[in-house]
Amino acid sequence: MHSSNRRGYTGLFIPGPTNIPESVRQALNVPMQDMRAPDFGELTLPLMADLKKILKTQSAEIFIFPGSGTAGWESCLSNLFSTGDRVLMSSFGQFSMLWVDMAQRFGLAVDHCQVEWGEGVPHDHYRTILEQDKEHRIRGVFACHNETATGVVSNIRRIREILDDLGHPALLCVDGVSSVGSLEFEMDDWGIDVVVTGSQKGFMLPTGLAIVGVSQRALERRSTANLPRTFLSFDDMLKANATGHFPYTPATTLFHGLRASLDFLFEEGLDNVVARHARLACAVRAGVHAWGLTLCARQPALYSDTVSAIVVPENTDSSEILNTAYYRYNLSLGAGLSRLAGKVFRIGHLGNLNEIMVLQALAGSELAMRACGMNIELGSGVAAAQAQFIHDDEQAIVKAA
Numbered sequence: 001m002h003s004s005n006r007r008g009y010t011g012l013f014i015p016g017p018t019n020i021p022e023s024v025r026q027a028l029n030v031p032m033q034d035m036r037a038p039d040f041g042e043l044t045l046p047l048m049a050d051l052k053k054i055l056k057t058q059s060a061e062i063f064i065f066p067g068s069g070t071a072g073w074e075s076c077l078s079n080l081f082s083t084g085d086r087v088l089m090s091s092f093g094q095f096s097m098l099w100v101d102m103a104q105r106f107g108l109a110v111d112h113c114q115v116e117w118g119e120g121v122p123h124d125h126y127r128t129i130l131e132q133d134k135e136h137r138i139r140g141v142f143a144c145h146n147e148t149a150t151g152v153v154s155n156i157r158r159i160r161e162i163l164d165d166l167g168h169p170a171l172l173c174v175d176g177v178s179s180v181g182s183l184e185f186e187m188d189d190w191g192i193d194v195v196v197t198g199s200q201k202g203f204m205l206p207t208g209l210a211i212v213g214v215s216q217r218a219l220e221r222r223s224t225a226n227l228p229r230t231f232l233s234f235d236d237m238l239k240a241n242a243t244g245h246f247p248y249t250p251a252t253t254l255f256h257g258l259r260a261s262l263d264f265l266f267e268e269g270l271d272n273v274v275a276r277h278a279r280l281a282c283a284v285r286a287g288v289h290a291w292g293l294t295l296c297a298r299q300p301a302l303y304s305d306t307v308s309a310i311v312v313p314e315n316t317d318s319s320e321i322l323n324t325a326y327y328r329y330n331l332s333l334g335a336g337l338s339r340l341a342g343k344v345f346r347i348g349h350l351g352n353l354n355e356i357m358v359l360q361a362l363a364g365s366e367l368a369m370r371a372c373g374m375n376i377e378l379g380s381g382v383a384a385a386q387a388q389f390i391h392d393d394e395q396a397i398v399k400a401a
């Protein structure tokens with residue numbers, strides 16, 4: 001069946017790009033404007049100020065580059081590090097792996113902790129390596145907060161505690177692409193020096209903005225860092241951003257979308273956004289459990305509230321489930337990436353999402369799994385998720401009383 005034959009809409013349950021709120025989509029429909037106009041800063045300066053509220057930072061600089069999250073990774077490396085710098089990184093999924101790969105391609109000397117996929121940042125291993133680094137050769141410690149390929153969230157505060165405990169001056173650089181704006185995130189409180197995120201996940205925008213927060217301490221590294229940087233230069237940005245302008249043509253349309261997205265998040269309240277993601281994720285996991293399936297994430301403390309990677313039985317190819325969901329039931333689910341291809345499918349449950357949408361994703365997954373010959377009781381995951389929602393609502397009533 002081809003998409004031209006489809007009716008209704010295609011359910012989008014991938015972990016980015018996410019569903020765009022109508023207010024944001026409308027806000028994107030604006031005439032072009034002069035990005036060198038004297039009053040352009042009236043649009044952009046409040047965006048910078050409000051992004052600090054999302055990242056929970058008072059003092060960090062905010063950079064907005066035209067690009068995806070990957071550009072944000074690159075800006076961190078090229079502005080703050082030098083060829084041959086030692087950095088401590090870990091990989092436990094496609095995204096954490098790709099940042100390691102980028103650092104290696106830039107010629108950094110990566111201490112690469114290869115962790116089993118389904119686990120998170122190896123805190124103990126990090127501590128051991130940092131402890132041995134008496135001369136403080138390691139310039140940066142990197143972490144993927146929410147590994148989107150495996151649905152694993154890692155504790156970032158604990159890395160800061162290790163660094164502080166050892167008095168180690170390395171910069172703490174965090175990939176927050178699939179966590180910022182959806183999960184608890186505290187840049188200042190967790191002592192994060194660099195956080196990278198993008199527009200198409202928690203911000204519920206089209207792809208096209210790399211958003212980067214950089215601590216003042218990290219910015220001081222610019223003068224000694226020798227990697228070349230041009231398009232993604234923090235220096236050029238800082239100069240132009242002082243008046244709310246940009247060193248080259250920015251994505252003005254997306255700025256209007258970002259304005260609406262920030263308003264959308266503030267209207268709900270960040271704490272409520274985080275609580276909603278937790279509630280929806282809990283229901284997805286109840287559904288997965290009812291199917292008799294397991295998550296790729298190894299233990300509950302690692303379960304991500306923005307994406308679940310669901311392991312299929314060995315005799316099943318998860319890409320068949322994805323294709324059936326897509327072609328037969330107009331439902332986009334997340335694929336298993338790289339070494340998880342065929343082994344998992346993912347449900348993205350972040351952004352502009354509510355209970356009924358979660359039930360839709362679960363119901364569609366059940367249909368697709370059954371159509372692919374899996375022994376799934378129809379309605380079992382949906383019922384478990386519904387029961388979870390009812391349970392939550394009852395708890396809330398008890399609490400309020």
Ligand SMILES: *Cc1c(COP(=O)(O)O)cnc(C)c1O
Nearest residue numbers: 068069070095146148177178198
């Ligand atoms: C989506 C994502 C990225 C960046 O991907 P882009 O496609 O470049 O936006 C990086 N890290 C994580 C954890 C992600 O989920």
